[in-house]
Amino acid sequence: MTTISQPDDATVAGMGEPARSRTTRRVRGLSDRTIAWLFVAPTIALLLAINIFPLVWMIRLSFTSLNLSMSYLPLRFVGLDNFTDILGDEDVWMRLQTTAQFVIWSVTFQVIIGFGLALLINRQFRGHSFWTTIILLPMMLSPAVVGNFWTLLLQPQIGPFNSLISLFTGVPPSAFSMTGQVSLAPWTIVLVDTWMWAPYVMLICLAGLRSIPDYIYEAAEVDRASAWRQFWSITLPMTVPFLMLAVLFRAIENFKMFDMVNLLTSGGPGSTTELVSITLKRAAFEKWRTGYSSALAIILFVTVFGAANIYVKALNKVKQR
Amino acid sequence: MRRMNWLRSTAASVVVAAAALGGLGSSEAAAQGKQLTLCWAAWDPANALVELGKDFTKQSGIEMKYEFVPWTSYADRFLNELNSHGKLCDLIIGDSQWIGGAAENKWYVKLNDFFAKEKISMDDFVPATVVGYSQWPKGSPNYWALPAMADAVGWTYRKDWFSRPEIQSAFKAKYGRDLAPPKTYDELKQVAEFFQGREIDGKKVYGAYIFTERGSEGITMGVTNVLYNYGFGYDNPKKPYQMQGVVNSAEAAKGLEFYKELYKCCTAPGMTNAYMQEGLDAFKSGQVAMQMNWFAFFPGLYKDPNVGGDKIGFFVNPAGPGGHFTQLGGQGVSVVATSDRKDDALAYIKWFAQPTVQQRWWQLGGYSALKAVVDAPDFPKSAAFAPQFLESMGIVKDFWAEPSYAQLLLDMQKRVHDYVVADKGTSQQALDLLVKDWTKVFKEQGKQVASQ
Numbered sequence: 001m002t003t004i005s006q007p008d009d010a011t012v013a014g015m016g017e018p019a020r021s022r023t024t025r026r027v028r029g030l031s032d033r034t035i036a037w038l039f040v041a042p043t044i045a046l047l048l049a050i051n052i053f054p055l056v057w058m059i060r061l062s063f064t065s066l067n068l069s070m071s072y073l074p075l076r077f078v079g080l081d082n083f084t085d086i087l088g089d090e091d092v093w094m095r096l097q098t099t100a101q102f103v104i105w106s107v108t109f110q111v112i113i114g115f116g117l118a119l120l121i122n123r124q125f126r127g128h129s130f131w132t133t134i135i136l137l138p139m140m141l142s143p144a145v146v147g148n149f150w151t152l153l154l155q156p157q158i159g160p161f162n163s164l165i166s167l168f169t170g171v172p173p174s175a176f177s178m179t180g181q182v183s184l185a186p187w188t189i190v191l192v193d194t195w196m197w198a199p200y201v202m203l204i205c206l207a208g209l210r211s212i213p214d215y216i217y218e219a220a221e222v223d224r225a226s227a228w229r230q231f232w233s234i235t236l237p238m239t240v241p242f243l244m245l246a247v248l249f250r251a252i253e254n255f256k257m258f259d260m261v262n263l264l265t266s267g268g269p270g271s272t273t274e275l276v277s278i279t280l281k282r283a284a285f286e287k288w289r290t291g292y293s294s295a296l297a298i299i300l301f302v303t304v305f306g307a308a309n310i311y312v313k314a315l316n317k318v319k320q321r
Numbered sequence: 322m323r324r325m326n327w328l329r330s331t332a333a334s335v336v337v338a339a340a341a342l343g344g345l346g347s348s349e350a351a352a353q354g355k356q357l358t359l360c361w362a363a364w365d366p367a368n369a370l371v372e373l374g375k376d377f378t379k380q381s382g383i384e385m386k387y388e389f390v391p392w393t394s395y396a397d398r399f400l401n402e403l404n405s406h407g408k409l410c411d412l413i414i415g416d417s418q419w420i421g422g423a424a425e426n427k428w429y430v431k432l433n434d435f436f437a438k439e440k441i442s443m444d445d446f447v448p449a450t451v452v453g454y455s456q457w458p459k460g461s462p463n464y465w466a467l468p469a470m471a472d473a474v475g476w477t478y479r480k481d482w483f484s485r486p487e488i489q490s491a492f493k494a495k496y497g498r499d500l501a502p503p504k505t506y507d508e509l510k511q512v513a514e515f516f517q518g519r520e521i522d523g524k525k526v527y528g529a530y531i532f533t534e535r536g537s538e539g540i541t542m543g544v545t546n547v548l549y550n551y552g553f554g555y556d557n558p559k560k561p562y563q564m565q566g567v568v569n570s571a572e573a574a575k576g577l578e579f580y581k582e583l584y585k586c587c588t589a590p591g592m593t594n595a596y597m598q599e600g601l602d603a604f605k606s607g608q609v610a611m612q613m614n615w616f617a618f619f620p621g622l623y624k625d626p627n628v629g630g631d632k633i634g635f636f637v638n639p640a641g642p643g644g645h646f647t648q649l650g651g652q653g654v655s656v657v658a659t660s661d662r663k664d665d666a667l668a669y670i671k672w673f674a675q676p677t678v679q680q681r682w683w684q685l686g687g688y689s690a691l692k693a694v695v696d697a698p699d700f701p702k703s704a705a706f707a708p709q710f711l712e713s714m715g716i717v718k719d720f721w722a723e724p725s726y727a728q729l730l731l732d733m734q735k736r737v738h739d740y741v742v743a744d745k746g747t748s749q750q751a752l753d754l755l756v757k758d759w760t761k762v763f764k765e766q767g768k769q770v771a772s773q
Contacts, residue, residue, distance in 0.1 A: 068404045070724045070766060072425050156591035180593025182743050266536035269593050270743025271735060285397060287728040288404065 062294035069288035082295035092296070095276045102189060102261075102275060103254045109194040110250055111243060114201025119235075121202065122209045139199045147263025150192045154178040154264075179265050185273050189261050193254065201246040208242030209235065244315045248308065255304055276300060356384040357665050360399055360410035361652075363389035364597075365621045366470055369686035376681070377672050383665050392597060393537050400727070403428040403657070411660040412669055414469050414652045417453045422724035424457035429465045429655040435667055436464060441674045447471060449717045450690035454653030459722065466653025467670050468690035470617065473638075473713040474546050474648040475706070477604060477622055478502055478611045480634035482521060491515075502636035506547060506579060509611070509639045513587035516610035528587030530603045530612040531580070533742055534596035540741065541720065541733045543613060544580045545648045549718050550641025551576025562763050563771040569752035572643050577748035579641075581741045593742050604628060613638075615650045616713065619706040620686040635706040637713050649717035651688070725766050732758035 030038075062083070065076040086092050121132055138146070153161045154177075162173035178188040212234065220230050258277040261267070267274030280300065284293035359374070361367050367389045374385040388409060390398045396416065402409050403423065415423060423429045432455075436443070443451045443464060450468035457465055482488055483500055492500035492515055503509035513528030520526070532543025545553070552572030557563040567573075584592075589608055592599065597614060601621075604612040605628055623629045638647035654673065656666040672678060679691040683703070688710065689695060701708045721729045733755055740751035763770050 065765075067725075067765070069400070069422050069727055070425070071404070072427070072724075073767065157589065174590035177591045177593055180591055180742065262536075266534075266594055268535040268738055268742060270535075270739035270745050272743055282731060285401065286731055288400070289728070 058294045058297060061291055062298050064291045066290040067288055068290050078291065082292045083299065085292065086296050086299060091271070092276070092279065094271070095274055095279045098186070098272070098274060099255060099257075099276045101186065102193075102257070102273075103251055105187075105190045106193040106197075106254055107247055107250045109190065110198045110201045111247060113194060113198040114246065115205045115239070115243065117198065117202040118205035118209055121206060135202065136199045138196045141196070143196070143260040144263060146192065146196050147260045151179070151264055154188065156180075180269055182269055182272050185265055185269055189264060189273050192260060192264060193257070196260070197250060197253075201250065204242050204246040204249075205239055208239035211242075212238045241315065241319050244311075244318060248311055248315065251311075252304060252308060255300075355382060355662075355665060356386055357411045357662055357669060358386045358388055358409060359412040359414070359654075359669075360388040360390075360402070361414040362395045363391050364617060366617050366687045369682070372685050373678070373682055373687065376678070377669060380672065381665075381668060383668070385669075393534075396537060396727070406659045408657075408659055408661065410657050411662045411666045412654055413657050414654050415466070416652055417649060418720050418722045418726040418730070420454065420457045420465055420653070421722045421726065423655065424463070424465045425724045427658055430658050430663060430667075432464045432467065432656070432670070433462070435670070439671050439674075441467070441671070445692055447690045447692060447695060447714055449649065449714055450651065450653075453649050453717070453719050453722075454651060454690075457722070466655040467674055468651075469654035469673070470651045471688040471690040471695075471710075471714055472615050472617050472649070472651030473710070473717050474542065474613060474650065475616045475619065475638060475709055475713055476502075476611055476613055476636045477619065478634045478636060479607075479609075479628070479632060481632040482516070482526075482610055483634065488521075502634060503611075503639050504636075506550060506583075506639045506641045510579075510583055510587065513583065513611060517587045522607075524607065526607065527589040527603075527609050528611065529583065530592065530595070530600045530609045530614075531583060531588060532596055532600070532613060533584065533588075533592055533594060533738070534599075535594050535734060535738045535742070537596070538730055538734065539594075539596035540737050541730060542648055542650070544577065544737050544741070545718070545720065546613065546638050546646075547580045547583075547641065548573055548576040549646035549648070550639070550644055551579065552643030555721060557771075560771050562768050564756050564759055565772050568759070569749065569756050571749075574748040574752055576641065576643070577737070577740065577751060581748070584741055616688060616706065616710050617650065619710075620704065623705055633705070635709045637709050637716075646716050646718045647713050649719040651690070723763075723766070725762050728762045729759055732762065 063077055063079060065073075065078050065081075067073070117135055121128070121135070153159050156162050156174045156177045159173075161178065162176065165171065165176075166173040176184065178184050216234055216238075217230060220234060225233065256277055257275055258281060261273060261275055262278055262281075265273045267278045276296075277300075280293055280296050283289045283296060287293075359370070361370065367387070371385075371387060374387075377383065378385055396419075399410070399413060399415065400419070400422075403413075403415075403426070413429075415429075420429075424431075435441075443455065443462075446455075446468045450471050451464075452459055454468045455464045455466045457463055483502070489500050492498075492512075495515065496511055500512065500515075503512050509529070515528070516526055517528035518525060532539045534540055552570055553576055554567045554573075555564070557567050589603060592603075595603075597618065600612050600614045601618060603609045604614075604622065605625055607628060619635060622633060625633075638645075654670060656663055656670065660666055673682075674691075676691060676693045679689040679694045683689045683694050694700065695711060695714070701711060704710075720726065723729065736751045736755045736758065739745040740748055745751075746754075760770050
């Protein structure tokens, strides 16, 4: 039998009194500010170690010629050379253009489809929970899994996607390759990304739709407003802040998109679907151009940060209206 | 009291026994503690090496642990490891193109003194493998690896299809010659066109499988097999790093055009990003008549129950108008400079260099580079693909092995894929841009690049 011996309360009170009171006095002596700092300090230390320090280090490296595959070469300070190199490189501009097109089209489709799904799911119908779960499934998958299984689905000879298209259009399944044709590959990455993330936009929109008080619709019905009129005058304006939030989240995410596209097309055919994140990865971890890639990362960070700030200001204005 | 004495003596015996057992245990643990980690790619020959390594463990008592990474991430993973001075690998079978960077960055242990001490002579190995896998600078007697896995690009074909009378007569009627494994690229294209879309045993088949992969090294390792044979070179042999007119000569541009034509006319749909594994899948599933791939996979293909044995044949990379070469593959085994177990790693290399071990390596499915093995009179008969392997090793050329090879490789991947698969520009423009890219890389490396 296991017994747990408890110290006698009297013993603690008697023998431990001086020690305990010392501790209590010490704790009581700390100001609220000090205690707050004590609690926050580990987080700040962690943030400095894993966020701020690498950022500062990266900024430093961006002004150097460092190439890790040739680390025997002396490290040179090159000033703004890496930045001017990048901004004067036609290929980088092409990759930014590809990225912008991907972001614009995928976010547009995700917002339209996500909002449409939210309007449907917002109604009560039989099997409502079941269908909600089914719709949410894609966003619960890992991008690596999505990339791999879509690669198989889109395989021209054995993939069901081409067979399905063939069924409706009569074009032989092996006559086209969704990931291998210059005209189709950019749309393929948009399609897969939309399939995966439209449910996410749906969730945000659903939150917006459910936040609209019923009495507004009731008042509109009293005024004999049609369903169409209610949508344009109540539903859409009141969900716009949520839609804008969804656009912000998805645009930032898609600007950084790497894994799914890398698995689907590796940036090909040629460089047709090479997003700027793939260029960055290749420069940093395949070509080992550390100085150059640090400069590219900073340019991308500033771009996203600047665009997001402008957008957030616009979002706040919409909210105030 | 007696009972007390008995207890005491029993306790003493237990303590002595425990100490003895503990001693035994600790010496066993010491033997078990000796362990080497060997890093390589995850492919068929790696399985043969695991089997071979059991003999080393038996002889030395050193356990072998393996870190095998798929080819598509092999370079990323291990170059990252070497760059960061990691201690994961004691021994590494690194790609031939890494040798320059590995030597200059001191990632590998220089093996000259060790070879001299252990009387391991590089003259005992196939010359192309010594230059390709061990030497840096090229042509100098500075050795950083022992040739471990000789390899080159070769071709497999469906011998059973080629020998069918109805197919033979159809081919003869169309081209006026017998259907046989091609000796030139023009012949290869004819054969590929002949098979493309043909129905065999109720199944549509395709002409040829060639490398087109974009992400790592695939399309470069494929296209060079044609480019070399059309007159492409990396630089002027008399003026190092002078690439203008050598990389982008009119002949080289024609070679690149030919590769694109072959890709367009005679490959299976969807092969836009395909490398070794996709080729093996296409051949094993009876989809293609001919397949470009590394010799390393041929033992496995020969054993395949569906397409191996009598059904498979092998041929050397065909010649072109500018010569007869093939792309070198393969690797050397090196000791990682940051390893804490360098002596044990060197012991492994000493063991691996023995002729008996090299002979067994070949028997298990690896490719020995030791002359004693490959020049033996019975070697050509030792495997169905042995004669083609021998011939190929005599005509190999390799990609740049400069420290900046990764940049050079990715530039070529981009330019060639852009032209061949994405239909961007002309072959001449693609090679001109490649010269521009490579010039920039070499200048960054501090090399003098002559324009003419």
